[in-house]
Amino acid sequence: MTEQLELYDVTIIGGGPAGMYTAFYSGMRDLKTKLIEAKEELGGRMLIYPEKMIWDVGGVTPILCEKLIAQLSEQAKTFDPTIVFGQHIIRLEKQADSTYILEAVTGEKHWTRTVILAIGRGILRMAKLELEGAERYEVSNLHYTVQELEPFRGKRVLISGGGNSAVDWANELASIAAQVTVVHRRDHFGGHEKNVIRMKQSSADVLTPYEITQLYSGNGKAIERVTIAHIESGNSHELEVDEVIINHGLKSDFTGIKDWGLDMDDWNIFVSPKLETNLPGIFGAGDFVNYDSKLNLIAGAFTDAALALNSAKRYIDPDAPRMAYVSSHNERFKERNKALGVSDE
Structure with a gap:
């Protein structure tokens, strides 16, 4: 051989x-x-x-x-x-x-x-959002990575996750998006400390401990709003969104x-x-x-x-x-x- x-x-x-x-x-x-x-x-x-x-x-x-x-x-x-x-x-x-x-x-x-x-x-392999029907939006406005920033300009962006990438994306998008909201299942973020502080102080609306529980679409092609729920109390409310980014790890x-x-x-x-x-x-x-x-x-x-x-x-x-x-x-x-x-x- x-x-x-x-x-x-x-x-x-x-x-x-x-x-x-x-x-x-x-x-x-x-x-x-x-x-x-x-x-x-x-x-x-x-x-x-x-x-x-x-x-x-x-x-x-x-x-x-x-x-x-x-x-x-x-x-x-x-x-x-x-x-x-x-x-x-x-x-x-x-x-x-x-x-x-x-x-x-x-x-x-x-x-x-x-x-x-x-x-x-x-x-x-990216950990996917484990909600029924989520995969249908992967061709429109449900993302597992951010390859370019420009498509998010002027948009209402929801980021779910608490690792380095989620924190970095929140900070990078804050200057071009209309609004950036970050939801994370835990109060502690896994990103570098300096970047987490920057995100919490000025870059985004940070909601913890929350998770996405439901996706809604008016036309069946793109997500228009989501339900997020508090992990401990179960209380929930809806957010209107243009883009959803999922960073639930690898x-x-x-x-x-x-x-x-x-x-x-x-x-x-x-x-x-x-x-x-x-x-x-x-x-x-x-x-x-x-x-x-x-x-x-x-x-x-x-x-x-x-x-x-x-x-x-x-x-x-x-x-x-x-x-x-x-x-x-x-x-x-x-x-x-x-x-x-x-x-x-």
Whole structure:
């Protein structure tokens, strides 16, 4: 079987921030690299909120998420890794020589010396609004993500949910919507504290603990008003709306990977400080990993990526340097610097 496959030093599963930066850093370490993404584009979970402003990446001023994805994607391709789309990896088979065969749902196979799992929250699916008939409005004014802000201009927008995305959407839409109302089943919001304070003080009408209990339509095509009910008292009232956004979280699918024998819980694999899993030659990075000093930011994913890749490099070659040389002294950048008209002297 392996005679028909090309052997890679590193195969990265997942094309989010951690996976993309791992591909770049792997090139810095002169490793033959493949990145496999289950979707048809890079970006991972960031694809859910392309118009969100990202503030917390070091050295990068506030940037639209879609632009950050584009820049990370361009950086990931610096050293020409092989990038494969549309393949959901489910099987792992260790070979006699300690290499691995990875297999996708579609049957394609990949041969690699090491694996870096950067799958975030797995195959993500939006949790739907569990009300009878809700699905009929998904083609009109019931939304599970906000791809563009402009369609909500001047509208009465109802947002149901309390996570980061719900809070961010409320803050972003406040300046262009006629009215933004947020309902959440709990008094506590899961978004970043500063953004939650901003939302409550100025951006939206916040109603807690409430939930949507009924949808109404005059023409059967779009939601015109909703009933919301207080979780504790059951008291309810109606709101007139033009657009409804649902952010009830994400359902994750780790089909296949849970059967590999990894030390993991429902959401994460547990790794060492060197981002090693309990399986030799298998490492992790990004939202999928958990360890004592884990930093759950995009910036933290970049650090995870470098640490995991360094461990993979040393797994392949125990005598290799502990980390890549900085870019000003890295041989792989010399020709690229010349192309940019930059002297190394």
